[in-house]
Amino acid sequence: MKAALLQLNSGDCPAENLVRTTALIEEAAASGAEFIATPEVTNCVSVSRARQMEVLHVEADDITLTKLRDLAATLGVNLLIGSLALKTKDADGRFANRSFLIDRSGNITARYDKIHMFDVTLSEAEYYQESRGYRPGSSAVLGRIDGLNIGMTICYDVRFPHLYRALAQGGAEVLMVPSAFAVATGKAHWETLLRARAIETGCYVLAPAQWGAHEGRETYGHSLALDPWGNVLSDFGEGVGVSYIEIDKNQVLKARKRVPAWGHNQPFEGP
Numbered sequence: 001m002k003a004a005l006l007q008l009n010s011g012d013c014p015a016e017n018l019v020r021t022t023a024l025i026e027e028a029a030a031s032g033a034e035f036i037a038t039p040e041v042t043n044c045v046s047v048s049r050a051r052q053m054e055v056l057h058v059e060a061d062d063i064t065l066t067k068l069r070d071l072a073a074t075l076g077v078n079l080l081i082g083s084l085a086l087k088t089k090d091a092d093g094r095f096a097n098r099s100f101l102i103d104r105s106g107n108i109t110a111r112y113d114k115i116h117m118f119d120v121t122l123s124e125a126e127y128y129q130e131s132r133g134y135r136p137g138s139s140a141v142l143g144r145i146d147g148l149n150i151g152m153t154i155c156y157d158v159r160f161p162h163l164y165r166a167l168a169q170g171g172a173e174v175l176m177v178p179s180a181f182a183v184a185t186g187k188a189h190w191e192t193l194l195r196a197r198a199i200e201t202g203c204y205v206l207a208p209a210q211w212g213a214h215e216g217r218e219t220y221g222h223s224l225a226l227d228p229w230g231n232v233l234s235d236f237g238e239g240v241g242v243s244y245i246e247i248d249k250n251q252v253l254k255a256r257k258r259v260p261a262w263g264h265n266q267p268f269e270g271p
Helices: 014-030 049-055 063-075 155-159 161-169 183-201 249-258
Strands: 002-007 035-037 078-086 096-102 108-113 119-121 127-129 141-145 148-152 174-176 204-207 211-214 217-220 224-226 232-235 241-246
Touching (some): 002 014, 014 241, 063 078, 108 141, 108 148, 148 161, 155 161, 155 183, 161 174, 161 183, 174 183, 183 217, 183 224, 183 232, 232 241
Parallel strands (some): 002 035, 035 078, 148 174, 174 204
Antiparallel strands (some): 078 096, 096 108, 141 148, 224 232
């Protein structure tokens, strides 16, 4: 299966972001991609809660989700919307950071709410408190398209390997890590973490990313695709555009046959 990873530079206007995202999805489909993936917060990147309250919607009313579902059906492609920032009906007013797997008919086949919140202090000038604006999910999610089992995760989740092991043991063959990675941690850890998740699980790892300057923050880019042996298949680097890879389920079987560590759990005590 030919897969495409979109690298975006989303701003804080969902309608403008949607125009650019749609164009790249159409480009990917025209190039023969059957499975197309977008980054985290495809619809809106903003550090302003007031701006988010102004432009975001609940899932049923989100223009990006509606348009991209229709586009998937029109183009006859499978689509992973890396995530959308969405309003919820939670009493505390926090948003959801939610990923969607959409089939060739435009149906939502799986939803995943980001579990791990990016609450970190990188320096005195750069810190994040994602949990103040977003409520965490609580369930691991495995979807399926065209006979492929897709493990759904988002960005900061990549630092929690037990989640990926559980997805692989549940049947995942492809692990998705759509992201809006910070530049400092991207330079230090991005490729290493993604390669580790591929090696540990014997899965393809696909990580479409946001890149560049946004309103109030900057993201690393370097959308990556790894094969089940941990080899880098593509690294988009900087800029906005599309990268392509081929997914071959036989490579999953081959890697797991060589080193089946993903299935070698042993009980232990302590610490």
